[in-house]
Amino acid sequence: MAEFIMLMHGDATVAESHADWETYIGMLQHSGKFGGGSVIGGGQTFRKNGVAAPVSEGINGYFLFSAEDMVAAQALLGENPTFKAGGTVEIRELQVG
Numbered sequence: 001m002a003e004f005i006m007l008m009h010g011d012a013t014v015a016e017s018h019a020d021w022e023t024y025i026g027m028l029q030h031s032g033k034f035g036g037g038s039v040i041g042g043g044q045t046f047r048k049n050g051v052a053a054p055v056s057e058g059i060n061g062y063f064l065f066s067a068e069d070m071v072a073a074q075a076l077l078g079e080n081p082t083f084k085a086g087g088t089v090e091i092r093e094l095q096v097g
Contacts, residue, residue, distance in 0.1 A: 001066045003035070003094040004073045006080070010060040012087030020081040027079065028065060035064030058088070 028034035039061045045052035061082075067073040073091050083089045 002069060002073075003064065003066055003096050004070075005092050005094055006037075006063045006065065006073075006076070007059050007090040007092070008061040008080070008082040009058040009088035009090065011058060012082050012085035014085045016081040016085045016087075020079075020084065024079050024081055025063075028063065028076070033065045033067060033076075035066065037061065037063035059090075064094075 025034070025037075040059055043055050045055050047053075065073070065076065067076065070091070070093065073093075077083045077089055077091075080089055
């Protein structure tokens with residue numbers, strides 16, 4: 001089983017419902033695939049020398065989860081409230097170990 005992070009961008013074209021988020025998180029928890037998550041607030045970037053890359057302002061939340069592979073991870077998009085609302089959802093595999 002691989003570990004993934006799902007990053008939600010704040011560019012949905014319609015409002016996302018709180019009830020949809022509760023249902024989606026409950027589904028992930030019930031499946032045993034949910035590894036946590038949170039809304040993401042503002043921040044800063046830092047670099048020892050030179051100018052740091054800008055903060056990714058568009059990302060406003062994340063989930064950690066497990067799935068067999070990227071195809072199985074993508075299958076979880078269907079009920080994601082940001083995705084359903086026309087927003088961007090980024091999935092990345094975590095390199096654990």
